[in-house]
Amino acid sequence: MNPTFAHATWPQIRAALAGGRPVVAILPLGATEAHGPHLPLNTDVIISEGMAQYAVPELEDAGIAAFILPALAYAPAEYAAAFPGTISIGANAAKAVLLDIARSLKAQGFACLALANSHFDPANVTMLREAAAEIAALGLKVAFPDFTRRKLAQTLTAEFQSGACHAGQFETSLVMAARPELVDEDARRSAGDNPASLTEAFAKGAKTFEQAGGPQAYFGFPQQASAEEGVQTYEALAAALVAAVRAELGQ
Ligand SMILES: [Zn+2]
Known part of the structure; x- marks a missing residue:
């Protein structure tokens, strides 16, 4: 079965839902x-x-069929709003979309919605926590590994845990592993270290990347990134997602 939901035909989805295994829909959130x-x-x-x-x-x-939904590419992103290219939407709009997707999946008989999120803007994470609770209240199982919680953060890299984690070593490694042709290598090699912690700046009330000490919209150590680290991190991210789904489905 090809897991790309958008490439399936409707009879293929019908067959998967009637196939006797629970079917989880994974929604990539960015x-x-x-x-x-x-x-x-x-x-x-x-x-x-x-x-x-x-x-x-x-x-x-683990006996669970899975489809990857088309990603949701818009989210609250006000910290980066001053930079050309950022498109920030409100938390209420984002949550409404998630709830409607969940209603549609529940009506069709999907067993679980898995929220695969890597956008850790506090407004987005808060919205996702609320959405997960409201989706569960609709009667659809929802798996949401929240990597901003200490228990899961500890499974990721030291830079991630330091909070200097926007377009630094952590994220750059992940893009290098998946889409190296989209990394501007000249810019990466000239991006000096920026150890300023975003999470500490958020806690102190910073409202923008500039206020948080990131005038170029990055935090951390892009020059230290590697595709090898990216692969290891994908494995850790996926392990948490799988564990969350299995816990919801009890298998
Ligand atoms: Zn990011």
Whole structure:
């Protein structure tokens, strides 16, 4: 079964839903947002889609059929709003889309909606927590591994845990592993270290990347990135997604 939902025909979806195995729909969640001078605007979409792609074979091994939905590429992203290319939408609009997608999936008989998110803007994470609770209240199982929680953050890299984690080593490695042709290598090699912690700046009330100490819309260490680290991180992201789905489905 090809897991790309958008490439399936409706009889293929019908057959999967009648196939006797629970069917999970994985929704990759990203943003259209400035990611340093070296990474593409859809960096988070690339990362969330990669997380989903790494998770599918593991779910299949666990007896769970999985489709990857078309990604949601718009999200609250006000911290980056001053940079050309960022398109920020309101949390209420984003949540309404998620809830309508969930209603549609539930009506068709999907067993679970898995939220594969890599856009950690606090407004987005808060919205997703609320959406997950409201989707569950609709009666659809929802798997949402929240990597901003300490338990899951600890499965990721040291830079991620430091909070200097926007278009730095962590995200740059993930794009290098999946879509190296979209990395501006000259810009990456000239992007000096920026150890400023976004999470600490958020806690102190910073409202923009500039206020948080990221005048080029990146935090961390892009020059340290590697495709090898990216592959390891995809495996960790996917492991958390798979664990969340299996916990919801009890298998
Ligand atoms: Zn990002």
